[in-house]
Amino acid sequence: MSRKFDVVVIGGGPAGYVGAIRAAQHGLSTACIDAWKNRDGSPAFGGTCLNAGCIPSKALLESSELYHRAKEEFKNHGIGVGSLSLDLDAMQARKRRITQQLSGGIDALFKANKVTGLYGHGRLLPDNKVRYTPHNGAEELLEAEHVILATGSSPIELPMVPYDGERIVDSWGALDFDAVPARLGVIGAGVIGLELGSVWARLGADVTIVEAMDDFLFMADAQIAREALRQFKKQGLDIRLGAKVSGSEITPDGVRLTYDDEQGGHEITVDKVIVAVGRRPYTEDLLDPLAGVDVDERGLIAVDEECRTTALNVWAVGDCVRGPMLAHKGSEEGVVVADLIAGEAAEMNYAVIPSIIYTAPEIAWVGKNEQELRAEGVNFKSGSFSFAASGRAKAMDHDAGLVKVLADAGTDQILGVHIVGPMAGELIGEAVVAMEFQASTEDLQRTIHGHPTLTEALHEAALSVDGRAIHAINR
Numbered sequence: 315m316s317r318k319f320d321v322v323v324i325g326g327g328p329a330g331y332v333g334a335i336r337a338a339q340h341g342l343s344t345a346c347i348d349a350w351k352n353r354d355g356s357p358a359f360g361g362t363c364l365n366a367g368c369i370p371s372k373a374l375l376e377s378s379e380l381y382h383r384a385k386e387e388f389k390n391h392g393i394g395v396g397s398l399s400l401d402l403d404a405m406q407a408r409k410r411r412i413t414q415q416l417s418g419g420i421d422a423l424f425k426a427n428k429v430t431g432l433y434g435h436g437r438l439l440p441d442n443k444v445r446y447t448p449h450n451g452a453e454e455l456l457e458a459e460h461v462i463l464a465t466g467s468s469p470i471e472l473p474m475v476p477y478d479g480e481r482i483v484d485s486w487g488a489l490d491f492d493a494v495p496a497r498l499g500v501i502g503a504g505v506i507g508l509e510l511g512s513v514w515a516r517l518g519a520d521v522t523i524v525e526a527m528d529d530f531l532f533m534a535d536a537q538i539a540r541e542a543l544r545q546f547k548k549q550g551l552d553i554r555l556g557a558k559v560s561g562s563e564i565t566p567d568g569v570r571l572t573y574d575d576e577q578g579g580h581e582i583t584v585d586k587v588i589v590a591v592g593r594r595p596y597t598e599d600l601l602d603p604l605a606g607v608d609v610d611e612r613g614l615i616a617v618d619e620e621c622r623t624t625a626l627n628v629w630a631v632g633d634c635v636r637g638p639m640l641a642h643k644g645s646e647e648g649v650v651v652a653d654l655i656a657g658e659a660a661e662m663n664y665a666v667i668p669s670i671i672y673t674a675p676e677i678a679w680v681g682k683n684e685q686e687l688r689a690e691g692v693n694f695k696s697g698s699f700s701f702a703a704s705g706r707a708k709a710m711d712h713d714a715g716l717v718k719v720l721a722d723a724g725t726d727q728i729l730g731v732h733i734v735g736p737m738a739g740e741l742i743g744e745a746v747v748a749m750e751f752q753a754s755t756e757d758l759q760r761t762i763h764g765h766p767t768l769t770e771a772l773h774e775a776a777l778s779v780d781g782r783a784i785h786a787i788n789r
């Protein structure tokens with residue numbers, strides 16, 4: 315016996331569960347399979363993002379930021395807190411409550427939208443059949459008109475720094491420390507390394523980040539990256555660039571890391587090591603060899619611009635396909651695919667996917683950066699505005715950073731917006747909307763922004779593009 319569905323989704327993270335809900339909203343009978351298990355063995359929808367990534371890390375970032383502000387900044391506001399204490403157990407319990415509530419919310423959304431949620435492993439067989447193996451119970455055959463593959467990604471492990479689950483950990487393990495390490499080493503100065511390094515530095519760890527690349531945040535606008543690096547160094551993060559890790563050894567005194575840079579070989583000893591050098595697509599036991607789905611040399615499922623794989627009526631979305639590994643990118647792909655399956659016109663605009671790093675200050679950008687435009691030979695103009703001149707940022711005591719707007723010199727169309735500063739992750743949303751509708755800087759210049767707000771910084775940066783800034787000296 316087998317069950318038949320219009321759509322079977324394999325993977326219940328942001329790409330998968332969103333795609334499943336959208337498909338069900340179209341009236342399609344839909345099942346979503348997810349293999350995730352929490353530390354205690356309980357199953358959960360939401361994937362890495364909800365259970366061991368985006369959401370728990372933001373919970374700890376918020377808690378650690380409040381602790382840091384109480385310790386270092388409240389006195390500037392005339393607020394005395396007396397004897398400040400840290401209850402890491404309570405902080406971790408809050409994090410777990412948040413993830414459990416949101417995961418339970420997905421279960422409720424599935425029921426409300428009549429999605430069949432299945433805990434276990436899914437494997438694509440030929441002819442759009444899926445072998446479903448529940449965590450407990452006998453395997454079952456599912457038949458589908460369409461299959462969406464949304465299995466996400468997993469952390470990359472370095473062979474010279476193997477995980478031991480206690481002293482050398484991946485990004486999930488770094489969220490579950492039961493004590494603040496006195497000395498913390500982070501390998502990788504990307505999004506995950508900076509966010510996790512910030513959490514534990516705020517709580518008292520002496521953090522050293524080693525990054526193999528010579529350029530800090532090479533994917534960001536260089537001006538924004540320089541400002542961010544300056545702020546992080548002021549906060550005490552020891553960021554060593556061009557440092558290629560060559561080995562590790564667990565000793566009675568901790569973990570000895572060795573690395574090489576242009577000056578030669580070095581070593582540091584720390585209590586814990588977080589390996590945060592990126593993620594790879596997770597497709598373990600996903601594809602039967604006869605299923606007809608091609609995978610490229612990087613392990614990514616091959617898809618076209620509409621996320622169709624090489625097998626008829628099999629689609630793939632999220633981290634397991636090309637493009638940035640971002641939850642919101644995968645979610646939108648899930649929506650687009652569900653719409654296409656339902657026969658609606660839909661497309662994905664990959665040019666306006668925002669990137670956000672939730673450090674303090676936050677970093678966010680959308681579109682092209684200055685070095686990309688120069689490399690492409692684009693004639694562009696640029697404007698910027700410092701948060702130091704923002705009344706709202708001053709009142710918040712968070713006035714580090716700037717907003718930068720890049721536009722086509724001929725058409726004035728906005729080509730990129732780059733922010734380092736308070737609430738950058740929220741501010742970038744206005745830029746995304748503007749670029750989605752192909753706005754010009756004049757459109758932003760003539761848009762009324764509330765006062766006093768942080769969004770005025772974007773308004774002023776747009777004015778600055780044409781030398782019209784009001785609250786800054788035009789140069």
